[in-house]
Amino acid sequence: MEVMEFGFREFQLHIIATMPESPNRSTALELLDAGERDVEDALSVARAIGLFRLGHQVDLERSILGEEIYKVPLSESGDEASGAYGDSDVLAFRLPAFPGFDYAINVASSGVVWGQRFVREQGSPVPEVSGIHDLEPWGFVKAELEPLLRNKVVDDKFSFSETITGSLVLDNSRDVGRSVALRFDFELLQTVSIDSRLSGVANHLAI
Structure with a gap:
């Protein structure tokens, strides 16, 4: 083969x-x-x-993606870690298939990779969210939308995917308090659904 x-x-x-x-x-x-x-x-x-594979070395990513476009200490990125990962750096790579975002990995001093995810390109503004229909797939990352949810529950978390449900906290919006389920892969928004536990049916929004 x-x-x-x-x-x-x-x-x-x-x-x-x-x-x-x-x-x-x-x-x-x-x-x-x-x-x-x-x-x-x-x-x-x-x-x-x-x-x-958990614990693989950053040399693997670099051998495929080349040198990172930037590298910053994890502590300066707004995230935190402790123990063996406390002194990690964030390395970012540009992937054309995902415009507007960078592929980021955390790398411990030992070279171990963890925390693979997407982040918005440095200097790019976060779009305003005034209602559910502003939540475009591949338009936001988890860190940008979590503050807009109250009573958050992680319903499904597997590998690099997770679904978070919660009620929207939006100013002057008809969608305030609306319960939604947000699906993220590598922390990049994939789908937006009405929370079936309150609406009786999970309707994927046509965005």
Whole structure:
């Protein structure tokens, strides 16, 4: 069996593989000139080379993505860690399939990678949220939307995916208090649904 070459394009494909519900998936695949078979193959190779392995070294990411576009101490990024991870740095890489955002990883002094996620490009403004329909998939990261939710509950957390439900806290909006479920993959917003536990049905919003 021929082993797929795993480079910059395939790295993006393996991330897209973790986002099966994203309405932006087809656009990203078109940009990368890829199909679903390419996505499946990239995911398989990513697992084989250890990208999903806990405790893998940053040399793996750098061998695929090259040098980071910036590096800052974790303490200066607004996040915190303790113990062996307390002196971690944040390294960011630019992935064209995800415009407006950077792929960020935390790297401990030992070289161990953890906390893989997307962050907004430095200097880019966060869009204003006046209602549910402003919550566009691939338009926000988790850290930007969590402050807009009260009574937050993490309903489903698996690997790099999680669903957070809560009531919207918005000024002068008809959606204030509306209960929503937000699905994130690598902390990038994927889908927005009305919380089925209050509405009786989970309706994915057509955004």
